Every structure is written in structure tokens, then in C-alpha cells.
Amino acid sequence: MTAAGWIQIAVFVAVLTALTPLLGGYLARVLQGEPVALDRVLGPVERGILRGLGPQTQAEQDWKRYARSILLFNLAGFVVLYAILRTQTLHPFNPQDLSSPPWDLSFNTAASFVANTNWQFYGGETTLSSFSQMAGLTTQNFLSAAVGIAVVAAVIRGFARRSTTSLGNAYVDLTRTTLYVLLPISAIAALFLVTQGAIQNLDAYKTVNAFVGGGAEQTLGMGPAASQEAIKMLGTNGGGFFNVNAAMPFSNPSGMTNVVLMLLILLIPAALTNTFGRMVGSRRQGWAIYAAMATMFLIGCVVLYVAESHGTPAMQAAGIHGPNLEGKETRFGIGSSSLFAVVTTVASCGAVNAAMESLTGIGSAIPLANMMTGEVIFGGVGSGLYGMLLFVLLAVFLAGLMVGRTPEYLGKKIGAREIKLVAVGTLAVPLIVLALTALAIGTKYGDASIFNEGPQGFSETLYAYTSQANNNGSAMAGYTGFLQPNGNNDGTLSVTFANLMGGLAMLFGRFLPMVAALAVAGSLAGKRVTPAGPGTMRTDTPTFVVLLIGSVILVALLTFVPALLLGPVAQGLTDSLF
């Protein structure tokens, strides 16, 4: 641990906090249809797209229609992406002549990118052409992010509006989010990245005579990496252009690009808390949610940084001293690698700049725990906030039970219907995680994917399903679904069980909570608002922040402690080798 490492964490949180109201205000204007500066340029594009899409885009939608449009949009996105992957050989920009990925891997990958997970069983530069990466993956990097933001906009309207059924229009929200938020910020970020050394071209891989000579050669993977890197962070997608993701110097060349990437990850999820506050008419409500998220985030930063600053049992056995630099880049060291690991797992991003498999035992418990909260500590763009709002309702409900009053939030009474939907939204994903982990561990089908021995093998499996079902996408990458030894698809090994189960986990993990949140919003939108009285519990105070944190941790702990004990904790408590 160094002073610079701690200062980096402090500066990062300070900058993020300062940017939150700025972008939060901008997002509120975009999502409420108010004019923004980019109107002049993009206004005609927006109107043109919406007119072209037809009358569906004109009317206000109730929650069911909104959900239907979103689901159909994702269905279409899934089909297009799957088709692009399976016909890779027919497309341009494939200088390496990479063949089309097999059906089960394509299913997993299409599900992964549509569900904003970006779990990758494939290796980017050895499996996918530049066309697939751009038209297939970069597109879904944008669209799955826009879907998250659109849905949270609809959910916020449910909290903000009264005595109505309408939550906005899905196509309008998707289009405005993409045009006014995602594209401009990504373009600026991508241009910054290329000035720092991230690559952006359509060239064939370059083979050079390496420095030492004697016939030694080195082949450099090429492609449009920077443009994808930018939206992959901004949209909390996380799927790397290269197999080693943001550890690859061509994607993330310096400590400076690294901090910009980390900011991009948390920018929108953090700002949306402020957007929420503005749209419901009380910014303090937004800051309360921000405070709960930031507190849990900081706890993770401290624990992970301290854990990685110590050696591992393997290093001890090898007789070497110092921090756990295994699987970490020199330019990031322990500080920037630890912070990145926390940022990428509190948000449902899943990009990595260090190997998750190589974290210390206790260190690896933090990413897992972050994901196990259901990705609500900032979380994915949009999905993090609507997930957290379900926990807010749960916290209000628990508090109501304790004092014996009807629970209410923002003046709206919370009834049995809302709480049932909250239960679906918060418990469905943990159930998927535990059921699939048990299935993979308890049957022979999961064995083929496990690479490490002992508790680490269990951790890999638990991590895989936790990450996929919660739409994170980071991996203890020893866990295998697809092997590609020589950069060509011949003789590859595809683990169908892992691809199929993972794909289903991502789809259900994405859309069950999404529909539940929309249903809650639909039901809240119809309610009247009762003015706050002396007996009303305030939800913008430190007391409530503590209550909210307690609710999140309680649900995660009750569900996952046994699993965490079997994997990372068992590992952190012993020096034995396996």
C-alpha cells in the first residue's frame, strides 16, 4: 500500500462525486425531452429516426407496452447479433480469415451482449473479425446500455408521476439516450484513448521481426479497439476487444487511460441517482441513494487494496516477497488494479485490467460480493438504479414493519403488490446463481469447465454464474466454455453446457428484474401522493442510508454466505497449496 494508491482512491471518488450532478442534470433533460445543446446537430437525426420507425414511437406507453417494446427490441437485437456471428465468413473486415463461431458459443455471446453482460467464452482477437466486433458487438454495447437507461427512465417516471398509467415511450427513450448521451461521450472518449496509444484501424495483424533478431517474430493483433473500449466502459458492458480485455496495452496503455476508463464505467450509474432526485423533485433523495452506493463501494476498495498488497500462498512457497503482482500489469500496480477490480464489479461492467483468477482469496471475495448484491452498488447503466430502487422499497417496507406503519416512499403507499414484485426482482437472480452453480458442481457437466484445483475450482464456478446472472461479465477466466489454441476454429473445444446455462442465466438475470421493476413502476404511477406528515419516515437522511445498506447486505449475506465460505474464504484462511 502506498500513499499514491490511497490518494488515487480519494481523488477518484471526489471526481466522480463532482461529475454526478453535472451529468445527472444533463441526463434529466435528455430523458424528460427538454432541449439540449446537441439538438441543433442531432435533432433532425432524432426526428428522422423516430418518424421512420412508425407510429409506435408517438404514443405514451403503459408499463406492459413499454416492456413489450423493450423485449421485442432485444429479441431483434439478439437475432441480428447471432446471425452476424454465425455468418462471420461472409462479411468484410476479416483480414485474418477467422471462421464463424459454433452455435453454442454464438448463443452465449449473443445473449451476453444483448443482456449488457459481455461475458466472453471466446477470445476477441482469435475468434471475431473487425466486422463482428463493430457491427455486432459495438452495436449491442450501445443498445443494451440504452435499454438500461430507457427502462430506468420509465421506472423513475413511475415514482415521479401521479394517477397515470403512462411511463413514456421506449423508442423515444432509446433514441434520445443513444444520440445525446452514449454516442457523443463515446466519441470523445475514443478519441482521447487513441491519442494515448489505444489502437484504431482495420488492418491485418502485423508481424514484425522482433528486437532480438535471430528470426524471432512477433505478431501484433490489430483492429478498431478504441471505439469499442469507450462504449464498453461508458455502457458498463465490459466485453474486451482483446481476450485480456483492458489489461492489453493496445486497449488501455497507461495509468492515465486507466483512470479515465474507470470514470467512464461509473459515470452514468452514479449520475442517474442525481437524475432520479431531480425527476422526483428532491435531489436529496438521489444523494441518499448515492451515499449508500458510495459507502459500500469504498468498503470494497479498502478491503481489496489491503488484500492484494500482501503475497499469496504460492509466492510464499516459491520464496518470493512483495505484493501479489501475479496477473497484474506494471503500469497499474496494486493500487490501480485493485481499484479497477472494485469499480468493474460494483458496476455491472466486467472489464478487467488484471486477472481476477489471480486475486488473493479474500481479495476475490470482494468482486463476488459486489456482484452478489445484485449489481446495485452503482450497478449497470440504468439497471443498477432500478435494482437499487427495489431495495429502497424493501428497506421502507422493513422499516414500516418495525414501527408498525404503512410503508410509503415519496408519498406513495407501498402495498402487497409492490412488495411481491420487489421479492421477484431481488430474489430471482440469486436463485438462478445458486441453482446453476449447484448444477454445475453437482453433476459431471460442470467439470469440463473447471481449470483450478481445490476451493479455487469452486470459486471459478460460483464466479461464472454469479457474474453471468448478474450481468457483470468479468470472469475467473480459468473457467472454460471454449478453447481456441491456434487462433483458428479447427480443433476447438466448446463446452455446450457452460455456454447454454450461462446464456440462459444472462437472459433471465437481465429481463426478470427489468420486467419486475417496470411492473412496480406501473403500479406506483397510478397512485396518489399523500403529503408527508409528522409520522412519515424520511428517506433522505443518514439513518435511511444505513437502513438501505443494511437491507442490501442482509439479502446478499443471507443468500450467499455459505457459498462464499466454501470458495474465497476457505482459500483466504489457509496457506495450503492444491
Add this chain to the structure above:
Amino acid sequence: MLKDLRSAALAVLVFTVLCGLAYPLAITGAAEVLVPGKSKGSLVQDEEGRTVGSRLIGQDFSARDDLFQSRPSVTGYSASATYFNNRGPNQATLAVQQRRFALDYAEREGIRVSEVPADAATTSASGVDPQISVENARIQARRVARATGLPRQRVDELVEEHTDGRGLGVFGEPGVNVLMLNLAVEEER
């Protein structure tokens, strides 16, 4: 329902053109104009003008005992098929690997295993880490000075010159770029 599906499908196609083709191609064009060298991989030439690699991508120098050595890699320093080492912190196979890296380093530099810096006995994440730690470079400077006949002080200066600091003094860690340093050493001889 059908109309909705039609709008949805149309929307995906429109945004595929906009976000999946127009955006990355526009960035590619802009990058080519703004920073042609960097967008194509920051390639480096030696004294004779041969392209010998990228300043961002680490290489294997183990055939040259008179030069600075990169961090160990289990991927053969591949920059076209990258992967992690993926061995957990308590895996016996990892301990065996790290022990071998540490022994090799200690023998080459003439130090005890317990003095080997952590980055010299561990693999990086990318397998092509272009840098080594400053401590690691200072230890290797002794051997490089002896092998090349350059004054030790000059080698130390070169190490200093090729150390990239933290971003804005806070972000990331300092590191020494091995390829650029070795090119400089060769130029000095």
C-alpha cells in the same frame, strides 16, 4: 404486436448502421488523421530503420543476456492470441512457475531468491507487459553495465530516462519500458 416488432427490428438495423458502422469508422478515420502512428500500434524502428515491435507491447529478450529482461510470460509474449495465466493464489502449479522464474532471475542477476522483486517472478495480466518495475530495472542495470561495458552510471541514467511516471502524479505506477530502454542501450554501445 406485429407493428411493434417491425419498429423494433427496424430500430436495430438503423442503430447497427449508426453505432456499429458509422461510429467506429468515423473514429478510425479521425484517428488516422490525428495520430496515425498511435492508431496503428505505436511501432518502433531501430537504428537501421527496421520495425522491431511496438513500444506498448512487451517482448522476449531472454536470448540476450546483455540486455534488460521483460517480466516472465506464459503466453510466449503473444500479442495476437492473448490470455491470462489463470492459476489461483493457492495453486501448486503457480508456486512451481513462480519458483522457476525467481531462480532464473536470481541466477542471471547474481542475487538471492529472497531479493527477487515480485514483478520479476510473476506473470503480468496481458502476457505482454511492456514494463518492469523501477526496482527490477535497477537490479538488472548492474548486469547490463557489466555485459555491455557501458558505465554503470550511464545505464542508470538510461533507466531513469525510460521510466514512465504516474499519470498526473497519482494514477497508476511508475514503470520502465524495456524495449525502448534496450534500444537506447544498443544505440549507446
